[in-house]
Amino acid sequence: MSDPLDKATSKAPATLGEGCLSRYDPDDLSPEDGTEFPDAAQLWEQLKEQQEETKKSV
Incomplete structure (x- = not known):
């Protein structure tokens, strides 16, 4: 992928599920x-590690 704009016009991968359970089909990626x-x-x-450090400093 050399031109980022080419990506914007390409087809999106297939999805599985609906609504909040929707995800890309791993076989189509x-x-x-x-x-x-x-x-x-x-x-x-x-x-x-960053999250643990944040918890310790609170």
């Missing part, structure tokens, strides 16, 4: 949809 996030675990740990 691809790397072009931004499904690759190799640093997710590291970010999750960092956010948990």
Whole structure:
């Protein structure tokens, strides 16, 4: 994906469920949809640490 505006005009992935239970169909997602996030675990740990520090300082 070289041009961000190309993304805005592409089709959205299929969804499952309805209303507040609606979510993207994992089988319809691809790397072009931004499904690759190799640093997710590291970010999750960092956010948990920040939340714990905030709780301790209150």
